Amino acid sequence: MELIKRGINIDFIGKRYIAFAISGLLIIISILSLIVRGGPQYGIDFAGGTLIQLKFKTPVEIGKIKTGLSAMNLSNSSVQIFGDEEENEFLVRTNAPVTTNKEFSQSLEEALITATGNGAEIRRIEMVGPQVGKDLQGKALFAIFYSLLFIAIYISGRFEFKWMLSGLTAAVLMGSVYFLSLFKINLAVLIAAALLVTFAIFWQLNLKYAMAAIVALAHDVMITVGMFSIFDKEFSLPIVAAILTIIGYSLNDTIIIFDRIRENLKKHTKSPLAFVINRSVNETLSRTILTSGTTLLVVIALFILGGGIIHDFAFALLVGITVGTYSTVYVASPILNAWQGKTKKRR
């Protein structure tokens, strides 16, 4: 059986402006949403606070739960339905780290019974103090930074077969980050700076494959973060893990197509680059769709059946893998073409 007929020839490069428009639009929406909401929403992992998961025996109105909470001096907490509606589960969140001792849970249960006339089971309590929140933020940012560093080394080495250069890239990157960290700059800014430095190095050294890959990668992460903002979802540690996985996955796709481009460039020395890129994307299209398809299949299963706790994680993967597949075909390859067109040099 074949989904994609052999010898298919879709003009991907020819449609690049439409693709750029779509990507640009998505990124602008993402940025706008982030601006409107005042940056990404941090979950208690990073912001600190308390999360309580409640399960009622019979359906309850959110308003009544709130009444019960205000009796507990928890009036400024948010309450939302968690998981499937028929499970009567709710998530209560406050920004203050609450000490949940024996007295607290007892009086919470009582207050909820009085307000809703329905007994609630406390299924999960998560409390993160501000110090730990800060520590976890640091850890997450370090994880992002090191993955980017190693991946930058790997792609500059792997795509261009210049391992000496990639060593140099790493040294420059580490050096500049060290230099900036002397000024006690926020780690998030540091990572953005590191990305810019990487980009500048690739540009300077004319590492076009690596650069196209990095652009596609930034594109995927941007849109995933934007989607989280648009759907009002919170960033927690697992979401950071999902984003790093997306980075790995998106690169995986890019590597395979770029390898094929290089292989075909040797075969078709006379053809224009756009033709070779188109041909390569078409040749690997079947594989791209099959792999993303099966991966999406399992992620959708996780998204629908995995339950509330893993829901956002599955959502991040769902968005990231979709966007990652799209960006490999419609972002990384056209950028490679555009860059190549500028320098008029082929390799």
Next chain:
Amino acid sequence: MFSITLCPSTPLTRRVQGARSGHKPAEVLNERNRSLKLFSWKLILSVAVIIAATIYILPTINPGIWPHKKINLGLDLQGGMHLVLEVETEKAVESTIERISNDLKGILRTKHISFAAIERTEETKISVALQGQENIDGFEKILDKEFRELRILSRTRDNDLLKISMDLPDEATDSIKKLAAAQALETIRNRIDQFGVSEPDIRMQGENRILIQLPGVTDTQRAKELIGKTALLEFKLLDESREPELALSEGVPPGSEILYEIREDAQTKRVVKRPYLVKKGALLTGSYLTDASVQIDSQYNEPYVSIDFDKKGARIFENITEENVKKRLAIVLDNKVYSAPVIQEKISGGHARITGSFTTEDARDLAIILRAGALPAPVKMLEERTVGPSLGTDSINKGLLSMWVGGLLVLLFMAFYYKWSGVVADIALMFNIVIIAGTLAAFQATLTLPGIAGIILTIGMAVDANVLVFERIREEMFLGKTPRAAIDAGYERATLTILDSNITTLIAGLVLFQFGTGPVKGFAVTLSIGIISSVFTVLVMSRIIFDYFLYYRKIKKLSI
């Protein structure tokens, strides 16, 4: 539907085969020997891996089959508690300073040296003021002889008035802090051991944080109370010069303080707070305890905690009771009054009892913390993650359900799309899951909910390696190669791509493993294991199956 089948009868195939067997028979034979050798080497490795993985999984399926542990479930799957506490080591320094200034006062008094003031200022400093040359000389002598550890911060002399401010040198405070943290860890470990939790994980995190993981704990509130209590037991005399209510409204006499007794009525659940006016300065503390146990009062049928002092403690207790007959002695735990009985007579032997309106459980927990000893400094809860057991079970069920559904869909799809070759890929995929589970069990890694998600993701991505190979094989066959040549070429050309397309995800996985905590680490573990094992199952195992059919069953048709 489109499928490529190559039969020996197609002219193209015959030509290719003919060319090989006709002109280079020796080379073909050599190549075949080489393949067979590789085949056997790969076969032994694969069989060994599968057997090892199966052996390690067995205890999880059927516990007790051989003495290896089950796959470790994370707190999010089996329920339990994750706590990070901070030992307020600064407080240990403060109490040391407090003790030193009390000692100093005591010695000065016994040597009849009068002082204007000795007090703890700015948390960790001792300020002393003395008047008169004689007193100053005596004080200096004692300072030189008995308090050499104190560092003098400032010294002002105004005629015959000496004001001196001292503290402990940095090394001393550092070692007090370190000791306090280590002691707190030990004490908490003791308490948890006595509470009875299977496989707790309690360790130091950084300088003054304690990480506590209690898997499977159901009564989380009790566990928290048990861990967090400082458990400083003190015996203090009641100040009966004034009614506590009066002291509350008109001011507390110097040297005394108000402490409360908190009682909850068992029936009405109403909490009653009752003030006591007690004299500052404990006559005896819990540090002299040797044992504490729960007893039932035969008269009222109420549980109480019986405590035993060591020799020195027993002597002090005897003295206190002898000197204060008919007075009331408050038993104070963490600044809460438990009871304040009237001393009827001198008590020797070093036994005492703590009564209160205890439930048996309360009394048991109190006995545990008294036995384990007081924390050298109070602890503060920095992080808490508690998952109820029912939620854990829900998470396992939902995670496994999505794994089965997702996995089954992928298996069906592969078999449908690549037919017979798809079935080969499916077998490799199932081996892959066996290897992941076996590796988790062998290394005692922890399976968490994101970890299950990692396995699910691996199932989706593992197919990728197969797809890469199969698409290559199809391309090669389209160019007219025999199944054998196509498979050889397909694997050969796809291997490098497979290896390095997986490296980027592996990098992300390893970094996450380094920086992740708890559930996220579980995800990093299954993702990393999954990537490695999926490369192995595709490049080695499914290759063996293809080789078997090519060399032993001599199939001429490849259904792909």
